[in-house]
Amino acid sequence: MRRVSLVSALFAVLCSNALALVAGDEIYLRDGRIWTGSVVRESSADYTFVPSSSGPTRSIPRDAVRYVLYADDAKAARALGLEVGRKPSRESAVYPVRILTAEGLGQASLAAARKATSSVWMSGYAFSGSLEGAIGAFYAVLAAKAKEGVEVVIVAEYGQATPPSVKQATRKFVHEMARHGVHVYLHSQWKALHKKLLIVDGRTVFLGSSNFTSAGTLYNQDLNIAVDSPDFARKVMADFQDIKDRSVALEKWKDR
């Protein structure tokens, strides 16, 4: 214990008026109800909800699905420090980026492939064995472009760990492609190829979670991006080239 005697202290209390409650926050519940009022942050984990109509203060229920805090953007920016969240990146160049669901990717990749004039590079983990449906149309465009003289390169995973059903579909797919003059490479190392890349004319890059299969271009819950940027494409192409170099051309594969 430490004691000190004879202290003189100056005292000031800094306090504001209790501000009137302003309705502005909304909580959406799973059953469709909406609460309006004010969400008050306590500790990092605890929030309280004060309804705008007179009612008891309560904790936010677990069936809340969405919160709208501060309908006013400026207020939100001040209260939540939004500015900090969007510090500019060190890479200054900003490009249009398309965010594509499975179906969006299916349509966009088909459109891009149709317009290809010099090259289409693609790598993937799984492919459809069937040439039916929307994905069949995409595969058909790849074949047609190869015939026209566009450089079409496909690197497909064909490793030990790949499930037999996937390998079977890939085998069917690559032989069909090769028949039309597509350059096919099989990747079969201990380390698996899971990159899902599509690069058109050395500038448009598609990249994401979708496999170029029916599921990946139609109905899975997938998300991908498409970017038109030669700078970005250059980096992706260098990586693609590297993977291609680790792979075996289909015509040599037959000998193994």
Place this chain on the structure above:
Amino acid sequence: MLRELRAAQRSVDAALFYLSHEDLIAALCQLGAAGKVRVRILVDVEAARPADRHILERLAGHGVQVFILPSTGGKMHMKTALVDGETVITGAANWTSQAFEYNVEDTLILHSSGIAKIYRAHFEALLMRSQAWATTKTGAPTNRVVALPPSSGPLARNKESRGPVKADCAEIYFTPGREGARRLIEQLLAATNRVDLAFYLLNDSAMRKAVVDKANNRDVPVRLLVDQGMLAGSLRPVLQELAEAGVEIVWWQANRGSMHLKTAIIDGRYLWTGSANWTPSAFDANVEDLLMLDAPQLAETYVKHLDVIRAQAQVFQPVGQVAYEAAPRSEQQRDGFRVGLPPTGPRTNWIEVVDKNDLPSFETTGAIQYVPDEEYYRVLLTLLGSAHQSVLMAMYVWPAPKAGERFKEDLKKALVAAARRGVYVYLVLDMPPGEGDELARAHEDWAEQLRAQGVDIRLHIPTSSLHAKLVVVDLARVLIGSHNWTEGALSGKRVYESSALVELPRQDRRWADYIFGLDTVSDMRSREHWQEELRRIRQLAGLRGKNRESYLQQLEEDL
């Protein structure tokens, strides 16, 4: 405070949990840049996180010596400054505009060489354990003097401002350590007249027991003013218990302000204040100050001020049986989060209500960076570490960790750390269609583990495949691609992967719409609950026609 700082002749030493008040920063910078006064600032390690670095950079750029106290399991929670080694400024108020403009706070300015000596020794001891903070930027301004607002105006709307008062005796305690708490309890139990308490947080079991015991004696009135936050969640039972023991409780609410005091006044004579809430972490882990002044005049001023606040506050109504959605009290609690419940309150701001069946592709613009193979993991951890408000994610595969693997486990820690900082962390994991699937079990295990630690994990419905691998930080930085959270992909050793980091020039709520629009199991209260729902969804998926109709009808009746 500004007057005291500006009048400094030799030195200003400050230990500050938060420092963001423009006038106070400017005053420190001005002193530092002038070069006459040695200015040293000691901050919690949290202040060095990216969001707040600019403040430290600015101070350092003006010649202020900045020190970081490495984390020792607690926070450096003090809000104390020493001017010329003679004057102590301390109390509950962080050096933020929030504190001075909206909260109920106290700040004491103590002109006492005796008290100053103790604080000075403590400050020097803390400095010994600290590291000098190095700026990352070069070319920071060194001589720029920031113009200050006119010095005559008050710092804030002062409701009360009294002249100097005398104290006959002071006791000063620093935490971690329970010496001060023990002394406080001793004094509290010995009170013969009245006990006045005002607390932002009160859930330490020893302090709680002391208050309950005192109130149960019914010998003196025990009055407690709390912040509205004490009504929430796991804190409410504390109020319930105290109220049942006879404590007169009121709670203070304001749209933006908090009742942030940590004050006890015993018998209208002994004033206890400082930075320490009555929480276990304050006494056992944090660096805090607890100051006791034997000063009847000052204590009276405090009591009067508390009366003013109490008049604006609401009376706490205890209920017979708490019909609260809280988990049973016996349930295990970890890290302050209630087991089985999501943390309530994402800090992100989104508005559109999504039609769940319509998650369209969309266009945006952003800076883009290719993130192949092993680079993903570094980018991911950096993103999680710098998240400011929210981390929203969707993931297809996150297997259970095996012996000797570290990436998945470290990732888990990063998610928990973000949640503990107050970031809203929401993760949807895919559920394979088959029951008893190994990956399904792993995802359920993650959900169970991490929900208990404040990460809001949801399970995707098993009837459609959530194949996306997506991390969205603060609705402005997006990591998207082919990387699953397998050890092989995270380490970059087993799988070749391609992802990209898209940095948007401004926040985009459509990312929240996308991720919140994913169909997830709705009842995530406990494994039992979600397994029941999964079972129903799987069963429904297998039914067609009439059977399906009648099963749906049955489900509806059950509800």
